[in-house]
Amino acid sequence: MSTQSHSSSPTDIPAPLLPLLQLLSSVFLTLQSTFKRIPGSPIIVRYIKSSYQDDPWRSLLEVLLIAFAVRTLLMGRTRGEGAGKNFIKLTEKEIDELVDEWKPQPLVEEPNDLDHLTLSTVPTIYGPNGARVKLSPAGKTVLNMTIPNWQGFVENEKMKQVAIETLRNYGVGTCGPSGFYGTIDVHMKLEEDIASFLGTEAAIIYAQAFAAVSSVIPAFAKRGDIIVADRGVNFAIHKGLQISRSTIRWYAHGDMKDLERVLQNVEREQKRKGGKLTKKFIVAEGVFENDGMMLELPKVLELKYKYKYRLILDESQSFGMVGAHGRGITEHYGVPASEVDMILGSMATGLATGGGFCAGSYHVCNHQRINSSASVFSASLPAMLATTASTAISILNSQPALQSTLQANILLFRQILSKLEPLPMTESGVPTIGSSSTAGSMPPPPVPNKDAIIHIPSHINSALIHIFLLNPPPTTEAEERLLQEVVDEVVSKSDVLITRARRLRGQEIFEPEPSLKVCISSSFSRKEIEKAAKGLREALVKVCGKKR
Amino acid sequence: MGRSARRSGVTSDRSPSSRPLFPSISLKGSPTTSSSVSEPPSARTSLINVLSRPRHHAHAHAATSSASGSSSADAGIFTTEDEFSDMSSTISSYASSILSSSREASSEDIAKVYRDYLETPFVKIKTSVKHSEFGHCNNPNWRWTSQWNPDEPIHALEEERPPYHVLIATYLSYLLLIVLGHVRDFFGKRFRQSHYSHLMEHDGYAALNSDFDSFYVRRLKKRLDDCFARPVTGVAGRTIQLLDRTGPDDNSSFELTGGYTRALNVSSYNYLGFASSTGGCADAVDAAIRRYGISGAGPRHDASTLDLHHQTEKLVARFLGVEAAMVVSMGFATNSTNIPALVSKGCLVISDEFNHASIRFGVRLSGASLRTFKHNDMHALEALLREVISQGQPRTHRPWKKILVIVEGLYSMEGSLLNLPMFMELKRRYKFYAYVDEAHSIGAIGPNGRGVCDYFGIDPREIDVLMGTFTKSFGAAGGYIAGSKELIDRLRLRSHAMAYAESMSPPVLTQILASMASIMGVAPPLAAPAGEELDTMSVASRPTAYGPASSSTLPSWFSLPTPLLNGTEGREKLRRLAFNSRYLSSGLRKLGFIVYGHRDSPIIPLLLYQPAKMHYFSQMMLKRFGADKTPIVVVIVAYPATPLITSRVRFCLSASHTKNDIDMLLRACDEVGDALDLKHGKQTMKVEEVIAAAEELVASNF
Numbered sequence A: 001m002s003t004q005s006h007s008s009s010p011t012d013i014p015a016p017l018l019p020l021l022q023l024l025s026s027v028f029l030t031l032q033s034t035f036k037r038i039p040g041s042p043i044i045v046r047y048i049k050s051s052y053q054d055d056p057w058r059s060l061l062e063v064l065l066i067a068f069a070v071r072t073l074l075m076g077r078t079r080g081e082g083a084g085k086n087f088i089k090l091t092e093k094e095i096d097e098l099v100d101e102w103k104p105q106p107l108v109e110e111p112n113d114l115d116h117l118t119l120s121t122v123p124t125i126y127g128p129n130g131a132r133v134k135l136s137p138a139g140k141t142v143l144n145m146t147i148p149n150w151q152g153f154v155e156n157e158k159m160k161q162v163a164i165e166t167l168r169n170y171g172v173g174t175c176g177p178s179g180f181y182g183t184i185d186v187h188m189k190l191e192e193d194i195a196s197f198l199g200t201e202a203a204i205i206y207a208q209a210f211a212a213v214s215s216v217i218p219a220f221a222k223r224g225d226i227i228v229a230d231r232g233v234n235f236a237i238h239k240g241l242q243i244s245r246s247t248i249r250w251y252a253h254g255d256m257k258d259l260e261r262v263l264q265n266v267e268r269e270q271k272r273k274g275g276k277l278t279k280k281f282i283v284a285e286g287v288f289e290n291d292g293m294m295l296e297l298p299k300v301l302e303l304k305y306k307y308k309y310r311l312i313l314d315e316s317q318s319f320g321m322v323g324a325h326g327r328g329i330t331e332h333y334g335v336p337a338s339e340v341d342m343i344l345g346s347m348a349t350g351l352a353t354g355g356g357f358c359a360g361s362y363h364v365c366n367h368q369r370i371n372s373s374a375s376v377f378s379a380s381l382p383a384m385l386a387t388t389a390s391t392a393i394s395i396l397n398s399q400p401a402l403q404s405t406l407q408a409n410i411l412l413f414r415q416i417l418s419k420l421e422p423l424p425m426t427e428s429g430v431p432t433i434g435s436s437s438t439a440g441s442m443p444p445p446p447v448p449n450k451d452a453i454i455h456i457p458s459h460i461n462s463a464l465i466h467i468f469l470l471n472p473p474p475t476t477e478a479e480e481r482l483l484q485e486v487v488d489e490v491v492s493k494s495d496v497l498i499t500r501a502r503r504l505r506g507q508e509i510f511e512p513e514p515s516l517k518v519c520i521s522s523s524f525s526r527k528e529i530e531k532a533a534k535g536l537r538e539a540l541v542k543v544c545g546k547k548r
Numbered sequence B: 001m002g003r004s005a006r007r008s009g010v011t012s013d014r015s016p017s018s019r020p021l022f023p024s025i026s027l028k029g030s031p032t033t034s035s036s037v038s039e040p041p042s043a044r045t046s047l048i049n050v051l052s053r054p055r056h057h058a059h060a061h062a063a064t065s066s067a068s069g070s071s072s073a074d075a076g077i078f079t080t081e082d083e084f085s086d087m088s089s090t091i092s093s094y095a096s097s098i099l100s101s102s103r104e105a106s107s108e109d110i111a112k113v114y115r116d117y118l119e120t121p122f123v124k125i126k127t128s129v130k131h132s133e134f135g136h137c138n139n140p141n142w143r144w145t146s147q148w149n150p151d152e153p154i155h156a157l158e159e160e161r162p163p164y165h166v167l168i169a170t171y172l173s174y175l176l177l178i179v180l181g182h183v184r185d186f187f188g189k190r191f192r193q194s195h196y197s198h199l200m201e202h203d204g205y206a207a208l209n210s211d212f213d214s215f216y217v218r219r220l221k222k223r224l225d226d227c228f229a230r231p232v233t234g235v236a237g238r239t240i241q242l243l244d245r246t247g248p249d250d251n252s253s254f255e256l257t258g259g260y261t262r263a264l265n266v267s268s269y270n271y272l273g274f275a276s277s278t279g280g281c282a283d284a285v286d287a288a289i290r291r292y293g294i295s296g297a298g299p300r301h302d303a304s305t306l307d308l309h310h311q312t313e314k315l316v317a318r319f320l321g322v323e324a325a326m327v328v329s330m331g332f333a334t335n336s337t338n339i340p341a342l343v344s345k346g347c348l349v350i351s352d353e354f355n356h357a358s359i360r361f362g363v364r365l366s367g368a369s370l371r372t373f374k375h376n377d378m379h380a381l382e383a384l385l386r387e388v389i390s391q392g393q394p395r396t397h398r399p400w401k402k403i404l405v406i407v408e409g410l411y412s413m414e415g416s417l418l419n420l421p422m423f424m425e426l427k428r429r430y431k432f433y434a435y436v437d438e439a440h441s442i443g444a445i446g447p448n449g450r451g452v453c454d455y456f457g458i459d460p461r462e463i464d465v466l467m468g469t470f471t472k473s474f475g476a477a478g479g480y481i482a483g484s485k486e487l488i489d490r491l492r493l494r495s496h497a498m499a500y501a502e503s504m505s506p507p508v509l510t511q512i513l514a515s516m517a518s519i520m521g522v523a524p525p526l527a528a529p530a531g532e533e534l535d536t537m538s539v540a541s542r543p544t545a546y547g548p549a550s551s552s553t554l555p556s557w558f559s560l561p562t563p564l565l566n567g568t569e570g571r572e573k574l575r576r577l578a579f580n581s582r583y584l585s586s587g588l589r590k591l592g593f594i595v596y597g598h599r600d601s602p603i604i605p606l607l608l609y610q611p612a613k614m615h616y617f618s619q620m621m622l623k624r625f626g627a628d629k630t631p632i633v634v635v636i637v638a639y640p641a642t643p644l645i646t647s648r649v650r651f652c653l654s655a656s657h658t659k660n661d662i663d664m665l666l667r668a669c670d671e672v673g674d675a676l677d678l679k680h681g682k683q684t685m686k687v688e689e690v691i692a693a694a695e696e697l698v699a700s701n702f
């Protein structure tokens, strides 16, 4: 028995303590037999065997007490693969030789041509960022269509004032995580503001949207849980899924029939296997970062209720962009936000400050305050980014006109570009390529328009527009170069800055196809939009049209 | 020989005496109340004075020898007062009230002395910086240089153990808590189902949080909840303003009462006191907001790289003494989005067992294999390295592609310093790549505030990847990765944050620029900081001379006040932090507390063990029961951030604390320590003795 081997080495235990030790051992033995009947007892036994071999009575006690807690830990932690059975015994001399011989690969690989292209084409903005920027200290001003500045908050004067006031009361950094005196009143106010703006019970803010997304998912989804995710979700969600170690099922991007098929498959499998009820999640984006398509929320909600899933909805792009007040796609479709279990969002895009949030029920938010690593183990958001986000929300609330300007701008832009699309847009702006259109990765629709060279899957209300080539060159690299040519052409001829969608080639789960990314803002005038769209159209025709 | 070089910190040409600016407060019943120098120095004290303060010695000696009686000592304080303060200081009513009653201070006197203690300095000082954010402390003797002393052990592998009865009591407490928790769960689930609904299956949905996972939180942490996440307002500087809250005994909910409590803040990571709403850095940030707004807008690789980003990255690289650097908008994400860009399947990451959650997050994303070694134990690391290199990858035994060892410079829960000299030796022998997370050590450690490399005098370019955060010493937000140009270029291409995460916001960048520049000093205006004899020994023996920032790297619109530009203020901050850290750490040890960590660490964990004491400690520091009622906020940490039994309170000191603040903290710990039976080590000094011998304690090895 393990206990005997323990008490055989009572080296440093004072004699008077031995009876106590024996008592404890017997208590332990009885408890151990009880343990055997508890599910999970093998784990505890394994723990006993390996811990504190030279301090027996201490480990006896410890085992009893920690067992419960340790079990929790063992479930989710990387223990690293130990040497195991595969271990080969070597002499010290052999080890020394092996050490001398071992030559590690270089820490970083040489960059390739595409890498050089990527690095050399990152523009630098001189002076403030915003709708109109300078690309060199004394250069000309260009229209910036690359930043998520949906409502022009990047240059908002009111927000600057609020930021300065906040600076004079709170300084810049908070110097602590929210658990340790990093919860400032302005954080609580922002959380309330977000919750009441969206209409959820509560909200929790994070210091960065990317980290929020990739940390919220694993706070709920654990090993053994089931996640059904859209194939088109963004990189941050991929990372969250990866950390969660749940079982992931993908459904075709934007395809509700496929979603239902996957949900049915999971149900069938679970029925067959039986066993414990597990947590099940659907993960999708409001407006997809990778192509601007919009989720068919009503349908997803219907399926979620039917198959008893929880919905994690990333609104990083759509929050502040769609809906009559910019509340995101829940407002767009007129469904209460409280029907979505967790709404993730970004203050850095729609509100133009910084940080991310998760809105949902009290339980959902409070759980994260203790269990979401990016919230627990990171300093809280600088106060001025919180107060200005509150200001931005109140502007959104009080000025719905901003939204109509934005939508008008988007429509104008799309109409001009639609001349190059397979199905030109009708006058009223009714999209011929609807929200349920095909994904960027699917074969594009038939081509009635013989001038068509591009394909825009983005939703007609999305200020984030991705432009894909209809007949791309054979390699990704060639396509990226071609798109970069378009970007360069537009900036030099029309003074409009757009960008290739930047990807992490080689690190993505599903490599997105190369595309151009355009962001529309309500602070552009109609003239500017017209000029930009026409300029882009000409550049596309010039660069991509000549190839045929 | 290092002692003298480390000590002198005078920046003016006047040579002040060693007499402290503020007399210590005498408590009834403790005879050794006046500060060390108001009594004739003992042989030991004077020896140390000779060794450590050659320039002040003569003057100090003259002052002390003339002051034979206590009354003349008090008078002496009046006369020498002016010498310490740059700007015609006068003693406020507080100081004089202490002086007049220094022999027999009653508790009312003490209470009176401390009434507005946190807001008003003892001396009048012409500065816009609020005393509540950054304490004024002019005494040049309360300074120290944070630098490796080879005679002191870097890391004790065996921490001090408490007596067995403490351990048993701790285990029993947890046993009781766990049993009670299960009993409550058992009955609760049957009789109060509505309270457990989120833990149980309902309508075909599995419980969102498993009952088991949340047991610790519901049944153990909840009892302490009024000590966690206390809401605050204002700057987390030397003091902090708490929003008062009340709630039922079970901590199920809290309500703000609308009241405020200002408390001494020994909890925030504000090491250099740059968290501030006034002063040169805040003014620079103000200007930046007017100029740039507040948004970092989209990801860096889209058009959201500002000139300000490049300037900051250049300055960070210069600060660290490496080729290139890259900033990320969140410290956590700096680790979690860059480690996967460095290693992948087939690589091995070796990680210290106490590494931060963000590192574990990043390693998990990378797909690399992971092994851990015993905290800060370089022998364990070597044994592990020999094993993994000789065994190769599991099953296939193919050699590892590369091995990345990830360690922290200063551990945030332990206060332990990385044994860098040995680590570098291992690196040379075993050819692994080194990744050092300096989140807490950057700015806080080293004679020039450049982190552990600076502290140990090791060339930072020998470390492959330097990582750190701006949330701590610099009072900003975000983090950096620095190293060779190839490394940074590679990371720019592959880091998740560069392509997909928001870029750093301009006011935050400016705070980094301003605080960093003020630590470095800016060339060419006003060349080297005053005090030429500083660092003579260190510069000679050091491979890297950490120079000032060149004014051309800073934005042209930037205007910093002179004390920041010439680096004097930065230097003062480094030296005050070093003194405070060493003083508190040594003092607590002398009082018999079990304290972990290195004495130069500004993070000072004091061990509490029993879970109930955490709650009491936190509450008794906030609502003091002694004569002095100044509230102090502390951080208590327990499982899972620490091993189950070693619950602790963690002090984070700052350059913004004055010596008086530390004195007060020591007295408070002494009070509470006696009341809660926390002095499990051997008490060798009384608290007033510790306070009187502060300088001696700081200077001595032990």
Ligand SMILES: Cc1ncc(COP(=O)(O)O)c(C=O)c1O
Binding pocket: A377, A378, A379, A380, B330, B331, B332, B333, B335, B356, B358, B408, B412, B437, B439, B440, B469, B470, B471, B477, B478, B479
């Ligand atoms: C070692 C270490 N790395 C990284 C971080 C994360 O930094 P931040 O709080 O800036 O997100 C911390 C913060 O607690 C830390 O201690």
